Amino acid sequence: MLYRLCMVLLCNREDAEDAVQETFCSYLRAKPVFESGEHEKAWLIRVATNKSRDLRRSLFWRRRADLEEAEKVAQTPEERDLLEGLLRLPDKYKIVLHLHYIEGYKIKEIAQMTKMSENNVKVHLFRGRKLLKLELEEEKEGAR
Structure with missing residues (x-):
């Protein structure tokens, strides 16, 4: 999942x-105590997200979309198009x-x-779906 x-x-x-x-290294260094398995999972997701953002901010990281990797993950052309559209969205x-x-x-x-409000998550889902739809429509028009 991470x-x-x-x-x-x-x-x-x-x-x-x-x-x-790096996420698991942080886990081993911090040795956090969790209330439940879900709390542990949430902690790992938060740390993985932060480590990914840190990596993107680093001097050595250059923005790229590795479409060959998308092809390996996606099983159908529709899934590939959807994944490519998702990869182009803001974090x-x-x-x-x-x-x-x-x-x-x-x-x-x-x-x-x-650590967002539920309403904020709903807004991000709504806007993200809207942007993804626009990305996919533009891609279809560009393929014609």
Whole structure:
């Protein structure tokens, strides 16, 4: 799950692997105590998201969309188009769309994991779907 999240945020297998590895290193260093398995999962998601963002801010990271990686993950042309559209969205929309539609989390759970209000998560889902729809429509028109 963490790898898929980092993959959506970073668009590159190697960078996603680095972010996940750094997440587990942080886990081992911090040795946090959790109230439940869900609390632990939320902590890991938050740290993985932050590590991905840190990696994107680093001097050595250059923005790219590794479409070959998208082809490996997607099984059908429709899934590939959808994934490519998702990868082009801003992070704030990518994260909530990924957690909701791919990982299957409810809005309340996403709000707790991302430290956003439920209304803010709903807004990000709405706007993210709208942007994704526009991306896919533009891609269809460009293919004609």
